[in-house]
Amino acid sequence: MSLRLVTVFGGSGFLGRQIVQDLATRGVRVRVAVRDPHKAAFLKPLGDLGQIAPLKVHVGDDASVARAVEGADAVINLIGILYETPRRTFQAMHVDAPDRIARLSKAAGARRFVHVSALGADESSKAVYAQTKAKGEAAVRAHFPEASILRPSVVFGPHDNFFNMFGSMTRLLPALPYYVNDAFRTVRNDQGRKGVDLKGSGGPRFQPVYVGDVSEAVMRCLTEDAHQGKTFDLGGPRAYSMREIMDLVVEQCERHTKVVPVPFWVARIQAKVLQFMPKPLITPDQVRLLETDNVVTGERPGLEALGIEPTAAEAILPTYMHRFRPHHRNVVMRPS
Template identity: 70%
Template sequence: MTLRLVTVFGGSGSIGRQVVQRLASQGVRVRVAVRDPLKAAFLKPLGDLGQIALLKVNVADEAAVARAVDNADGVVNLVGILAESGRRTFQALHVDAAERIARLSAAAGVRRLVHVSALGADDAAAARYARSKAAGEAAVRQHVPAATILRPSVVFGPHDGFFNLFGSFTRFSPVLPYYVKDGVRPRSGQAGADGPRFQPVYVGDVAEAVSRALTTAEHLGKTYELGGPRAYSMREVMALVADQTERRVRPVPVPMWVARMQARVMGLLPKPLLTTDQVKLLEVDNVLTGALPGLEAMGIEPTAVETVLPQYMTRFRPHHRHVVLRAPRRS
């Protein structure tokens, strides 16, 4: 399918900027629906003059969403949050906004809709985040049965909030704590001893999956789980961070009950690092189930963490690691 205009909701995030750039490189006009166009101005140079348009949109506003999808060939919904704040709740953004975007896209005659959800979306999950993601998927399917739904695991890349977060910790802490099931087991490798497992997926692979879902008919109406080539325990993630930052930090296991206590305090902050709902997410693995097709089914070879991490984790290395010593010049 040839695309002329694609509207991307939430296009200024770490995934969004990659999606916008990928579409622009294919000659597509991109309309980026964001809360603050000024803060999203960095997207404009990713395309040719006039190719990328920024539109101020509140996803709770029916008229604003309708304007955003008007005359679009495709729509991509990347709107999502990890923690609630004020009116920005899971229900409002993961469910109500998803329903609104899908319903108004269908009314506008949009031919392709790609909805980016999350791995672990489940209406029976303990975490409200995961339940809201599942409810959002159901709302999308109700209005656009042919929508393509993508469920990525933790997404990594230059602007991620995962490896970059832990990398920043190495600047001031000699340890990298990771949470394990209640009680610290002395030997690594035992069930739960190394923390929950993740299957990080490269942001470029996610952007390519979005692009192919928009242009290839075989992906219509399907749900895909997106993950990298292998899974890592939280201990292995911390070891990767320590290795790539070249700092003398040590991964240290912390019982999950400590996480629950910390979350009660951190959850009160304006931008909490940890909430009680996120702790519930950490109590289960976030890896591909194998029950749904993945990147390979879309013709995409998953990118390994080790091939990309060195490209952006160097920013957390001690300054002297970047100094090139030269022999003094002789007169």
């Protein structure tokens, strides 16, 4: 399918930036539906003059959303939040917004709809984040049955808020935590002697997926008929425990930061306090989310079904994590 105009909701975010650039590279005109077009102006140089147009849109208003999708061949919804504020709740952003966008996109005659949800979306989850992500998927399906739904694990890349956040923490903290339920317990070794397991199993597991792979998945769902009406679980080639993620960060940053276990009950206490920060490091709902592994189960098709070979984190992290290394590690000595 050829595309002339695509509307991208949430296109100024980390994943959105990559998708907008990839669409522009393919010669598509891109309408970027955002809250503040001025803050999204950095997207314009990613395409030719006039090819990328940020548009102020209020996703809670039918008329505003209808203007954004008018004349679009395809619509992509990337809207998502990790924590709630009084004006931006999980219900509003993860359920009501995709419901409205899908309904009005179908009414406007869009031929393709791609909705980016999250791996682990489940209405029976203890975390409201995962519950509302699942409800948002159902709302999209109700209005746009042939929509493609992508459920990525943690997305990483040069502008991510995952590895970069932990990398910045290595500059400030002597240790990086990983949350566990099974550390600090009495165990017996092969000889039957008692000891204390200080590390546990390593905490929750993640399967980080490269931002370029997720964007390519979106492109293929937009252009290939075979992927319509399907839901895809997107993960990288390897699953890591939280401890392994922290070890990888320390290795890439070339620092002597310790990686230490923290019981989940401590995380819950921390979250009750930190949730009141302007940009919370962790919230009670995120702690509940962390108690479940975020990995591909194989129950749904993944990147391979889209013809995409997953990119390993180890191949990409050195291209941007070097910024967190001690300054002397980046100095190149030249002979006089």
